[in-house]
Each structure stands twice: as structure tokens, then as C-alpha cells.
Amino acid sequence: MKTIKESASAAKAASAEVAHLSTDTKNAALLTMAEALVEDKEKIIAANARDMKAAKERGTSDALLDRLALNEKRIADMAEGIRQIAALPDPVGEIIDSWVTADGLRIKKVRVPMGVIGIIYEARPNVTADAAALAFKAGSSILLRGSASAYESNAAIVSSLRRALTSHGICPDAVCLVEDNNREAVSEMLRMREYIDVIIPRGGASLIKNAVENSTVPVIETGVGNCHVYVDESADYDMAENIVVNAKTQRPGVCNAAETLLVHKKWAEKYLGRLLSKLVSLGVELHGDEISRSFCDAVIPATDDDWAEEYLSLKMAVRVVDDVREAVAHINKYGTKHTECIVTSSPGSEVAKYFKETVDAAAVNVNASTRFTDGFMYGFGAEIGISTQKLHARGPMGLREITSYKYIVEGDGQIRK
Amino acid sequence: MKTIKESASAAKAASAEVAHLSTDTKNAALLTMAEALVEDKEKIIAANARDMKAAKERGTSDALLDRLALNEKRIADMAEGIRQIAALPDPVGEIIDSWVTADGLRIKKVRVPMGVIGIIYEARPNVTADAAALAFKAGSSILLRGSASAYESNAAIVSSLRRALTSHGICPDAVCLVEDNNREAVSEMLRMREYIDVIIPRGGASLIKNAVENSTVPVIETGVGNCHVYVDESADYDMAENIVVNAKTQRPGVCNAAETLLVHKKWAEKYLGRLLSKLVSLGVELHGDEISRSFCDAVIPATDDDWAEEYLSLKMAVRVVDDVREAVAHINKYGTKHTECIVTSSPGSEVAKYFKETVDAAAVNVNASTRFTDGFMYGFGAEIGISTQKLHARGPMGLREITSYKYIVEGDGQIRK
Numbered sequence: 085m086k087t088i089k090e091s092a093s094a095a096k097a098a099s100a101e102v103a104h105l106s107t108d109t110k111n112a113a114l115l116t117m118a119e120a121l122v123e124d125k126e127k128i129i130a131a132n133a134r135d136m137k138a139a140k141e142r143g144t145s146d147a148l149l150d151r152l153a154l155n156e157k158r159i160a161d162m163a164e165g166i167r168q169i170a171a172l173p174d175p176v177g178e179i180i181d182s183w184v185t186a187d188g189l190r191i192k193k194v195r196v197p198m199g200v201i202g203i204i205y206e207a208r209p210n211v212t213a214d215a216a217a218l219a220f221k222a223g224s225s226i227l228l229r230g231s232a233s234a235y236e237s238n239a240a241i242v243s244s245l246r247r248a249l250t251s252h253g254i255c256p257d258a259v260c261l262v263e264d265n266n267r268e269a270v271s272e273m274l275r276m277r278e279y280i281d282v283i284i285p286r287g288g289a290s291l292i293k294n295a296v297e298n299s300t301v302p303v304i305e306t307g308v309g310n311c312h313v314y315v316d317e318s319a320d321y322d323m324a325e326n327i328v329v330n331a332k333t334q335r336p337g338v339c340n341a342a343e344t345l346l347v348h349k350k351w352a353e354k355y356l357g358r359l360l361s362k363l364v365s366l367g368v369e370l371h372g373d374e375i376s377r378s379f380c381d382a383v384i385p386a387t388d389d390d391w392a393e394e395y396l397s398l399k400m401a402v403r404v405v406d407d408v409r410e411a412v413a414h415i416n417k418y419g420t421k422h423t424e425c426i427v428t429s430s431p432g433s434e435v436a437k438y439f440k441e442t443v444d445a446a447a448v449n450v451n452a453s454t455r456f457t458d459g460f461m462y463g464f465g466a467e468i469g470i471s472t473q474k475l476h477a478r479g480p481m482g483l484r485e486i487t488s489y490k491y492i493v494e495g496d497g498q499i500r501k
Numbered sequence: 502m503k504t505i506k507e508s509a510s511a512a513k514a515a516s517a518e519v520a521h522l523s524t525d526t527k528n529a530a531l532l533t534m535a536e537a538l539v540e541d542k543e544k545i546i547a548a549n550a551r552d553m554k555a556a557k558e559r560g561t562s563d564a565l566l567d568r569l570a571l572n573e574k575r576i577a578d579m580a581e582g583i584r585q586i587a588a589l590p591d592p593v594g595e596i597i598d599s600w601v602t603a604d605g606l607r608i609k610k611v612r613v614p615m616g617v618i619g620i621i622y623e624a625r626p627n628v629t630a631d632a633a634a635l636a637f638k639a640g641s642s643i644l645l646r647g648s649a650s651a652y653e654s655n656a657a658i659v660s661s662l663r664r665a666l667t668s669h670g671i672c673p674d675a676v677c678l679v680e681d682n683n684r685e686a687v688s689e690m691l692r693m694r695e696y697i698d699v700i701i702p703r704g705g706a707s708l709i710k711n712a713v714e715n716s717t718v719p720v721i722e723t724g725v726g727n728c729h730v731y732v733d734e735s736a737d738y739d740m741a742e743n744i745v746v747n748a749k750t751q752r753p754g755v756c757n758a759a760e761t762l763l764v765h766k767k768w769a770e771k772y773l774g775r776l777l778s779k780l781v782s783l784g785v786e787l788h789g790d791e792i793s794r795s796f797c798d799a800v801i802p803a804t805d806d807d808w809a810e811e812y813l814s815l816k817m818a819v820r821v822v823d824d825v826r827e828a829v830a831h832i833n834k835y836g837t838k839h840t841e842c843i844v845t846s847s848p849g850s851e852v853a854k855y856f857k858e859t860v861d862a863a864a865v866n867v868n869a870s871t872r873f874t875d876g877f878m879y880g881f882g883a884e885i886g887i888s889t890q891k892l893h894a895r896g897p898m899g900l901r902e903i904t905s906y907k908y909i910v911e912g913d914g915q916i917r918k
Binding site for chain 2: 100104183185186187189191198199277281282296297300302303304320322323326327329330331334416431440441442444445446447448449450451452453455456457461462463473474475476478479488489490491492493494495496497498499500
């Protein structure tokens with residue numbers, strides 16, 4: 085077994101080569117990576133079966149088992165994801181800006197690879213292939229630290245990807261899996277400033293909290309989404325119902341699903357009973373304030389915890405507010421800076437303007453479901469996560485968001501006076 | 502005395518107001534801030550005298566006393582700095598990008614303020630006014646944690662700035678000074694994720710290391726500069742001498758001064774003796790490898806520590822290398838990712854291309870002194886520091902670099918299929 089230091093050091097050593105591969109070479113290698121996964125599907129499924137068996141023996145929940153499971157279809161999907169990444173424009177070398185200074189220096193701001201990207205994630209083997217392909221296209225090495233419970237699956241996937249790199253004469257250490265499955269390896273990884281340029285934690289709140297609190301490597305915080313839909317006084321009923329139902333029920337277990345419904349008191353008088361009945365009929369468990377409960381018997385009293393919780397399930401908190409100011413104050417108090425939505429029939433109004441300007445979140449949606457905050461939906465072609473911090477990248481992170489830049493300054497012998 | 506929590510919470514509360522001030526209001530307030538410093542110069546100088554007296558009693562070095570000292574001229578310079586910031590374009594509200602997605606969503610990527618910027622710095626009271634003005638123009642509150650030894654000076658400056666804000670009806674807590682001068686206050690500040698969006702440490706290596714290692718708030722690492730000048734085989738002697746002398750001696754105590762000279766072996770044979778004699782005649786103490794010492798008797802043998810050290814004084818390490826590859830390997834091993842320079846008479850050559858592409862630094866200069874890495878020299882109008890990390894901002898940070906962005910997504914009721 086390689087120690088984590090050996091893995092990180094290998095990824096760092098490979099990063100100089102990866103940074104300078106041509107777009108054509110990277111794309112050809114990506115297509116071979118996709119092919120290799122399909123060719124090796126039996127080995128990967130066999131490795132996954134070992135993980136699944138151990139997970140079942142530990143009494144893992146069905147939901148987690150479903151995330152862990154691989155089959156032919158899921159492997160084909162991973163391969164297709166890699167092919168899509170091959171088809172995306174190469175971010176490396178893009179001239180972001182250029183100008184000439186008063187001293188006659190010609191400055192270019194050029195997009196460059198990050199170096200080594202570390203990713204810490206849960207038992208979802210598809211993330212292994214996705215993240216490796218994204219980092220590689222963006223010119224960086226990747227150090228993958230998946231869950232110990234998916235180790236066999238991850239190792240099989242990484243082995244296929246590395247074989248593909250080697251077949252193109254590329255150092256396979258561009259994709260490194262952490263082989264040390266002890267918890268201490270994560271702590272060590274979080275302090276490897278010498279080898280790792282950025283760490284992206286992907287997973288539940290405790291995994292992210294651990295990275296944020298203990299890392300000395302810069303972290304991009306991702307994913308926790310306590311998203312709200314605010315239905316303003318002027319909202320059209322059908323649009324409001326469509327958006328609230330979609331945001332809550334279309335895929336409740338993901339970070340861009342809505343968790344709290346805020347409703348203007350005047351709209352509530354006319355329509356809230358009908359909307360809440362609709363949600364109840366769809367199996368949503370409602371936790372509401374006193375006024376909202378007066379419109380629907382099925383609503384359970386909400387506690388302060390309900391406003392802060394990311395349910396990730398068919399539950400929704402409901403609160404009636406006096407106006408947009410109260411809605412925004414609630415959102416900025418309890419939200420996680422992910423995605424916030426207003427439904428209004430006057431998108432050009434002062435109310436909508438106030439909402440757009442004052443809500444502090446990566447994405448502020450006017451008359452569009454919170455579910456759209458996603459690299460694919462934004463047209464980025466792929467995403468490595470959704471940033472909920474303000475530094476570096478905010479919202480969906482595609483290829484550009486996992487790069488850095490440098491200044492190339494060209495002169496004719498200028499010195500500073 | 503306010504606790505640091507009270508100060509941070511006040512800055513946070515004020516940030517929502519600052520974020521929405523019009524450009525005109527901010528500029529008018531900045532001009533009043535500049536005026537207030539000049540009006541209050543006697544009070545400020547008196548406060549500074551108390552800091553100076555205590556510092557002298559503690560036996561503070563002349564260099565540090567010089568940084569701490571304020572006089573009428575320095576106060577006028579601070580005021581002029583603020584006026585220049587007033588004249589810069591407002592970064593807030595800039596539409597960075599916009600597009601329409603396949604679902605017909607109209608997405609705008611809009612520049613927004615960071616929120617609360619925390620800055621931790623040494624005994625240089627001019628940073629207090631600079632940083633406060635930059636943060637304010639960028640729409641953020643600032644929490645200033647200066648050195649305890651400059652507390653009286655900082656408090657007097659902040660008091661003037663706050664009076665100016667109040668006179669425009671703006672909450673003065675947009676500019677907050679940490680009143681708790683205990684070291685524990687810094688530790689507490691580094692963990693105030695609830696109130697502070699980013700921390701920028703400005704000062705020596707240990708101050709920066711403390712922030713990087715102990716902060717849970719995202720940090721932008723600044724300033725340590727072990728910068729190199731590489732003189733290639735083809736370099737013109739006069740240009741090389743001009744650049745090396747300027748990079749080393751024009752202001753040796755700053756981060757963009759050069760610390761190590763790397764010379765191609767063929768150029769060394771012809772010119773290194775002459776160049777080293779020139780440096781010696783200018784008072785530079787040279788620490789060199791064996792070959793470089795053969796060209797000049799005054800060169801002291803270099804140790805491994807010399808390659809890694811940021812001298813910040815009239816000392817320079819010297820090494821003769823076989824070619825650009827050896828030079829770049831040296832730079833990427835010992836450099837601090839700040840500014841690296843190549844001198845060459847063939848700026849379009851493969852050698853120059855290799856240097857530009859392979860050196861891992863915020864700024865890579867071809868035939869231009871390292872001393873140009875500076876927000877003013879780049880034309881940013883001002884700077885809050887020079888980032889040496891790859892995340893968020895790299896190199897000189899002006900107003901744009903201390904902002905974030907958000908996505909405004911406008912639809913007509915779209916839901917996700």
C-alpha cells in the first residue's frame with residue numbers, strides 16, 4: 085500500500101506534465117478513459133460486489149446501498165460523462181484579459197491549471213470517474229479520497245483510468261487514489277500544503293465541516309443547500325404551484341431542492357390552503373408557523389430547527405411573512421447561500437429588485453425552480469460541485485472554476501523608478 | 502472596550518447597508534474620509550506619539566519605528582490614497598457574463614461585495630486607512646486587526662473615518678477596529694465564520710502562517726516573495742544588469758524584490774564577474790554556489806537555506822545553471838509563487854516560452870524587473886496585497902479581487918424535467 089504522502093507526492097510530480105498536455109492529447113486520453121471503463125466493466129462490477137457485500141453486512145441503509153451500487157448502465161453513464169468532458173472547450177491557456185501599462189509592459193492574464201486538486205467524498209463511485217476526468221481536462225492532477233466503503237470500486241475504476249493514461253504515454257499519477265483508508269489519512273491530506281493546491285469536499289454536512297475546520301490547504305466549501313421559495317403577493321397561482329412542487333419533490337435528496345416555503349400574507353389568504361393541500365397530496369410533510377397552520381390541518385408546528393434544517397427528504401417548512409423584507413431577512417438568517425427563489429408576476433418590480441440585490445446566495449432565481457442550480461443546467465457541460473462560499477468560485481463549478489490564472493508580463497528591459 | 506465578537510457582529514450588520522450604497526454615495530463618503538484625516542491630523546499625530554513612545558521604550562528597531570511613525574506628510578499621503586480610490590471605477594454590479602440557457606433561463610453573473618473582510622496586519626498605520634477605503638469602495642465592511650503597538654494610531658484614524666461615514670448618514674460600523682489587543686482575539690477572529698467572509702493577513706511570514714494554519718474563515722495568503730531573476734544565455738549585458746540591480750536594490754525590503762540570481766553557464770563565463778562586481782559595489786552581500794564564487798572573490802558560500810530565504814535586505818543568492826530547465830526546476834522548488842523574471846534577447850524563443858509556461862508563479866516577467874508586481878504598476882489604481890496562492894485571486898489584488906459574484910437567474914416559470 086502506498087502511504088498518502090507517496091500518493092500526494094506522485095500526483096504533484098505528475099501535475100507539471102498534465103499542465104502542458106495539448107488539448108488534443110487530453111481529449112484523446114479522455115476518450116480512451118471512457119473506453120477503458122466499458123472494457124473493464126466486469127472487473128469493476130466484481131469489485132463493486134465486494135464493497136456491496138461488506139456494506140450489506142454492516143447494515144448499510146438502502147439509500148446508501150443504491151448510491152454505492154454499480155451496474156452496466158451506470159458504468160456506461162460514467163463513460164458517457166467522460167466523453168462529454170472530452171467535448172468541452174479546454175479552459176487552459178485562455179487569455180482572460182490583456183492590456184499595456186503606463187510603463188509599456190504588455191500584461192496578459194492567462195488561465196492556468198490549479199496543480200493538484202484533492203477531493204474527499206462519500207461512497208459514490210461515479211464521483212471517482214467524474215472528478216478525475218474534470219481535473220484532467222482542466223490540466224490538474226487529482227488526489228481522490230473516496231469513502232473506505234467504496235474502496236474496491238474506486239480502485240478498479242482508477243486502475244482502468246490509469247491504464248488509459250499510460251496507453252497515451254501520460255504519467256498515470258495524474259489520477260491517484262488514496263490507498264490508506266484510515267481516518268487519519270484524511271487529517272493528513274487536509275494539511276498537505278506542499279502537494280495539494282485546493283481541497284473540494286463533497287458529501288454531507290459533517291464531511292464538509294471537517295474539511296473546513298481542519299484544513300490548512302485552501303478549501304472550496306460545497307453543497308449544503310437550505311434553499312427557499314418565496315411566493316410574493318403578486319404571484320400567479322399556477323406558476324407558484326409548479327415551482328414549489330418542482331423545487332420540493334422532483335428530487336428531494338439533492339442540495340438544490342427547496343426546504344422552506346415563504347409566502348406573502350396576502351397571497352396566503354387567497355391560495356396557501358390550496359398549495360399546502362397539493363403538497364400534502366404529493367406526500368410532503370409540512371412543518372409550519374401558526375398562520376400557515378390555520379390554512380391546512382395537516383401542518384405540524386415548526387420549531388426554530390425547522391428553519392435551519394436541510395431536510396433532503398419530502399419535508400418542507402412553511403412560514404407566512406408580511407413582505408419581501410421579512411422574507412429576505414429570514415433567508416439571510418437561515419439560508420446556506422446556495423439558491424433562493426422568488427415567484428412574482430412583476431419580475432421588473434421594486435420587490436423583485438430588492439430580492440435579487442439583497443439575498444446573499446450563489447444563485448437568486450426569479451420565476452425559476454431552485455433545481456436549476458447545476459453545472460449541466462447552466463450549460464457548463466459538467467460540474468465538480470456547487471460552491472456555497474464567496475471566495476474563488478460561487479455556485480456550480482465547471483472546468484473554469486477549477487483553474488487558476490497567472491500574469492505574463494512582457495517588457496523591453498523596463499525597471500521601476 | 503468592545504469584545505471582538507461585538508466588533509465583528511457590528512461589521513456584519515453594517516455590511517448589508519454598505520453593499521447597496523450607490524457609487525456616488527461611496528465616492529462622496531471617501532472624499533470626506535480623506536478630508537477627515539487631514540482635519541484630524543493633530544489628534545492622529547498625538548496618538549501616534551503615544552505609540553512611538555511605548556515602542557521606543559520596548560527597544561523597537563529603527564526600521565519598525567519608521568514604519569510606525571506618522572507625520573503630516575504621511576497623513577496627507579493616506580488622504581491622497583483614499584481620494585485615488587474614490588476616483589476608481591466601482592466594481593460592484595458589474596455584469597461579468599450573461600447568457601441564455603437551453604431552458605430559456607436568462608443568467609447574469611454579477612459582481613457583488615464580499616460582505617465582511619477581515620485584515621490582520623503589522624504596525625503600519627497607513628494600512629488602516631488604505632484597507633478601510635478599499636473595502637468600503639468594494640461594498641464590504643472591514644474588521645481591522647492591527648498590531649497592538651499601533652493601537653492608538655489606528656484608533657485615531659478609524660475614529661476619523663467613522664466620523665466621515667456618519668456625516669453621510671452611513672453606519673460607521675462599516676469600518677470596525679478590533680479593540681481587544683490580546684493575542685487570543687486573533688485566534689477568535691480566525692474562527693468567526695459567522696461574521697467574516699475572508700481574512701487577508703498582511704505582514705511577515707509568521708503572521709501569515711498563523712492565519713493559514715489556524716483559520717476556518719477562508720484566507721487569502723499574501724506577500725512572501727522569494728523572487729528570482731534568471732539571466733539566459735542570450736541576454737544583453739546592460740539589460741541584465743539594469744534589471745538585476747533594480748530588482749535587488751531599488752527597494753530591498755519589499756516582497757517583489759529579487760532574492761536569488763540564476764545565470765546560464767555560458768552567460769556566466771562572459772559576464773558574471775562584471776555583474777557580481779557591480780552588485781558588490783552597490784553594497785549587496787552575495788551568497789553563491791561554487792561556480793559563481795569562481796567569478797568573484799567577495800561571494801560567500803551559499804547553503805541550502807540561502808535558496809529558500811526571503812532576505813528582504815541587500816543580500817542575494819547566486820547560482821549558475823546549465824539551462825532554462827535547471828533554472829525553472831530551481832524556481833519551482835524554492836520559489837514562493839510570487840514573481841519570477843527571465844532576461845533574454847530572444848523573447849520569442851522556445852526558452853522564453855518554456856519559462857513563461859512552466860514557472861509556477863503569480864507573475865512571470867520577461868525582460869521586466871520583478872518590482873513591477875504591484876497593483877499600482879498594473880494599473881489597478883490600488884492594492885490590498887499580493888496573493889501568492891492559486892485560489893480566488895493571484896498576484897496584485899485591487900478592488901475586483903476583493904469582491905465575489907452571484908448568479909441572477911430569470912425565468913418565466915421554468916421547472917426542471
